[in-house]
Amino acid sequence: MAEEIKAHITGVVFQVTTKPGDTVAAGDPVIVLESMKMEIPVEAPRAGAVKEIRVREGQTVQEGDTVALLE
């Protein structure tokens, strides 16, 4: 069952630091948002493999939007 990784703040996607197939540990950044001149990582809630990245750099995301899926 894939788990949705949601943005915890509103911001602009600054960097996509993972790609589908990457293995991440709990707390690893999956993407990095930029909001109000700050870089804020969106972290994997648990260990797993990235199934899908749903955003691209430069895109605005709202708090609660799904940014990636974790396998």
Add this chain to the structure above:
Amino acid sequence: MFRRVLVANRGEIARRIFRGCRARGLATVAVYSEVDRDAPHVAEADHAVAIGPAPARESYLDIERILAAARESGADAIHPGYGFLSENWRFAEACAGAGLIFIGPSPAAIRAMGDKTEARRRMAAAGVPVVPGSSEPVADAAAAAEVAAAVGYPVILKAAAGGGGIGMARAAHAGDLAAAHATATRRAQAAFGRAEIYVERYLEGARHVEVQVFGDATGTVVHMHERECSIQRRHQKLVEESPAPNLPPAVKQGLTEAAVAGARAIGYVNAGTLEFLVNDHGFYFLEMNTRLQVEHPVTEEVTGLDLVAAQLDVAAGAPLPWPQDAIVQRGAAIEARVYAEDPARHFLPSPGTISRLALPSGPGVRVESGVVEGSVVSVHYDPLLFKLIASGADRARALERLARALDACAVEGVKTTLPLLRTIAAHPDFRRGALHTQMIEQGAFNG
């Protein structure tokens, strides 16, 4: 003399500068991005020019668009405010090239102080003590480790093209250095477009004290006393005051003399600030900000002088309006910055719409606000909403006014730093003026 000033900025500082322009009888021009169409700074100016989409790179940071806005509106001078293009020497040069007065220092001074290692070399040569560290950028992690071993841990790695506390990384011991070097390099490239890093000893438990300086075209340089700015999060200031509490007179004298000597050594014209760290062993130059500071109002409150009006005078070629001995520090003033950030969640940004805004007033309370009720706080810009500046006959009275002013503030719709600022204003360590730069990160104001 110029007659119409374009302010290449937004928010509270644009409004503050418009006020200074009105005090000198100058017409004002606002620029705004698409999301700032309804912003208070736009409504307030005599003219307003749209300069592009919300991302700052395509609007407030776009030199060509700003210059085009100046041409279109008939502006003959540009005030950059702080942030954005204010410390971009190419912008200052482009203004001159377009026949516009840049209200600030020379491109050469901006450039010299913008290169943080050159600034350290120039200040050291002028006899100003600098934080122990590298005089040139380090080539790689190994070179950084060499400097760190020489100056001693902990160290802090900074962007040579950086400043303002942005993108730095600390290493507590040699084992942390490679990771800190990688982090700082990545941040420097992302934030400033140049990856070079330099290394400084990290002075734990130090205070941040800075000196306001002002120079004119005749070569006169004065200081306007010090500001204490130790209350910071992420190396960014939250509370500032003047005078610096419990600062020994000999240290104060050393700081102001060093600041004036440093500014003279680079032929500095207009308003600038030299930042220092102060500990029990002495004081050390950190960097110079070649612009008006966010916290300039505390200096205005204790000196009774208008820094923005003086910037306009000096940019117009007039000598400084006041000699050194007319610049007297009277009473005390404290500024608190209200940011759209959630202090309970590690200062996460909190964009949104301000559904309710109540601001304090009364004797000794000054408010500099970039927002009104209904304002949209965008993800694209700095999260500063407004500043409260309280002043009084002494620090205790200024602090009382600040505490009451903070209580009278109400902001709904976004999270703000107000709860933390109220805690700080009531905290015994803050009240007795026992301050250092790590208080917030060490949790001094938690619980």
